[in-house]
Amino acid sequence: MADYTHDLIVIGAGSGGLGAAGFGGAIGLKVALIDKTVKDYGGECLNYGCVPSKALLHVAAQFAGARKASRFGLEVSGKADFSRVMTYIHERQDIIRKHESPDYLQQEYGLDCIVGEAMLTGRHEVSVNGKRLTAPRIVLATGSRPRHLAVPGADLVKQYDNESMFSELDELPDHLVIVGGGPNACEIAQAFRRLGSAVTMLNRGDRLLDNDPAAAAAVLESRLRDEGVAIRHHTEIKRFRDAHIAELVTEGVPEGTLTFSHLAVAIGRQVRTAGLGLELAGVYTKDGDIITDAYYRTTNKDIFTVGDAYGREMFSHGAEKHNTDLWTNLLSPVDRKHQLKNFSWVTFTDPEVATFGLTPGQLQEAGTAYETIEQTFAHDDRAVAADYREGILILYLSKPAFGSAKVLGGTMVAPGAGEMIQELLLLHQLDLDYGKLTNKIYAYPVGSRINQKPARDRAQKRLLSKWTKKALQFAYRLQNR
Template sequence: MANYTHDLIVIGAGSGGLGAAGFGGAIGLQVALIDKTSTDYGGECLNSGCVPSKALLHVAAQFAGAREATRFGLKIEGKADFGRVMAYIRERQDIIRERESPDYLQREYGLECIVGEAMLTGRREVTVNGRKLTAPRIILATGSRPRHLEVPGAEAVTQYDNERLFWELDELPDHLVVVGGGPNACEMAQAFRRLGSKVTLLNRGERLLQNDPPAAAAVLEQRLLAEGVDIRHHTEVSRFTDAHTAMLTRGGLAEGSLGFSHLAVAIGRHVRTSGLGLELAGVHVKDGKIITDEYYRTTNPAIFTVGDAYGREMFSHGAEKHNTELWTNLLSPVDRKHKLNNFSWVTFTDPEVATFGLTPQQLVARGTEYETVEQSLEHDDRAVAADYREGVLILYLSRPAFGSGKVLGGTLVAPAAGEMIQELLLLHQLDLDYDKLTNKIYPYPVGSRINQKPARDRAQQRLLSKWTKKALQLAYRLQNR
């Protein structure tokens, strides 16, 4: 380590920091992993993001299932006991926290886990708890924070973002207003509606899930409407008149007032840049983000960013992708550039909306010719039996001179869609022809058979052309005289 105290210093122990430090420790490097408190270990995903939100969705699904069962004679009444709901969520967090605690990480990976406020105090120097640490490489995995509404009267309102929601909310809202139209907003709107809250969703855009296909978003919107969520598009909060009343605009015009008991905001996130000493280390910031190149390097080439600090894919698995590419660069003379070819994301509503690979916008920007295949689930046997016929599969396929084309990307809307797209994502990642699925035998009637349906339909169209049929007839007659 020459004159350094460590081989690597990682600031932030969320998804990005745990991955970066854990791999370094696993290969025997002396790694310092720093975060503010012991409960901050695990980061946003464990404490206020993926884990608690999915636990909440799981509980809400139990309520939805019970209500569905009233069709068959079950009698139910009442709302959720929110105290018990939150107790369940914290139990689930504690189970996972055992393997993300400082003690566990030190024991399992040999990391030096430090609890304290870290600040960059030099180009390769970090100060924490009055102690100066140095390393040839420093990784910033310092995460992001939720955006809040900044309108007149906002200071009088408690804005429950995903962090405050799981740490401060102690009662089931009577009327929850959710501001936003992305995955987090849709998940929270559906969950609280299922638990028994009245829910109004205010979306400034023209539709939900702007990063997913319109047809997919429309399926989810119809489900939310059917469950009683009041969805208002082109609608924004212009101001608050008191702690429980918002004045709205729709399409820029005054829409009137809306009363509520609680307000949840899901309108994006800011990269954390303050209080880190970035300027002392020569790390520059622009437009609220840490300037980082395609190889995860900041303006100080000894300092890198991963996870939300990178300012791009703000998902836990985005941090995993960043670390995979960054560690390739740290261990190899050939740098690996950040690419989004094989990325995917899931909105964990019911039904789930799962998107993978390249979007139409990305394909057009790259000048890639493609065709769109849209497959309804209306007549899929599993969808008929399990009552999700409104689902849809959308695929983007290349246009080769011969063959069926490669899977470039797509979206599936169905229960467990995030699990069902994995073979399509693998085809995409391995650059295999879509017709590889044509002769696969699925256990009947698994839901993922829908992935094969368009492939078989296309193969049948080729097989049943006029000249192909004549050739097959001749082959049969010659073989079976």
């Protein structure tokens, strides 16, 4: 056996790298974890993604709540003090960063944490800070970077993205233009509108949230418009005249100009590959992505990718799933193949849009028969009391010849939807009958009672059929003569 310096080398200390290295260290392996700077430890999620964006949304929700209270007599006015907002965000990051720093990881998990530029220099070799490290297995958790607009005049404009927004933006925009219509674009739009900015969204598609059902996206779009966000579909920037004026096209037709104070782009991400020395290790790319199979192996079978570097679902919990699969494969002779049957994602707007399990596209591709149930919140007591009657629950249920239906997937739009779908996701993951919710006793009036409503409706429909009613009448009269 070769004489290696480490059992495992992990490049990148974001969500993917922390999971890969942390488990290795926890079971007593000698693991090297490498990232460029101390601040890069924690990765995208801590520094530029989940943590700061959710802190921003939390602050924005305070402003929204205060404005809603005006109907009950509270008088409020003004905009956010953006420096105070950013101070709060950075304070939240610092709390979490304490448990993701090199010193903490080294002490807690016994990791060999190295700060420096890592480069693959052989099939089992990494060079960093002039030192040569080797291991039988290497994991690339090198993340991704935001895509930017590449239209004429783009070099004249400061294009803020989720990274620069939380490190370079130092004032509340007067008019923020956001290019994109996905989750990140929607969250940014609502947050800055609530803080006091004028906000315009330019979306090249025909609706928001392409990966969620159209009915769910429509609920969120209606809320954003009600709050004053201007949304323009089928619209793109043709070119920039200067740092604050864009020429627009709508379905290919010139649509005039749009003046803005700040521009944010949320048009997707691309895997980081530059400067890693991939070819020196026999790791190849295609169309900007690292070629990786369904078992997380690159073209060098001893080098793996997880997290955004895998080039598929770019979520922090996606990295968690990748690592669960990867470590199963590293420790077991039976490899686990990547698949998304039990995955979920949440857009953390108000209301939240939470999707889980299999989508209609996946079900159709697999040839799975299913039925779609749409449950409105219009008459849900908690929704009536808390004023979110526009919410919706969409479920995809199996169509068995006998027995109760299974939950195959679905989407909910409601405040706290990301929390409320969890029992539905568990039913799906454990392959349990949806009917098991029928007799569950929920504390009244918790919001998650909505999960039970379609199950009870289905049970009642069966119970109140003509012949069932006759049988129940006979049973009652027999027992109560």
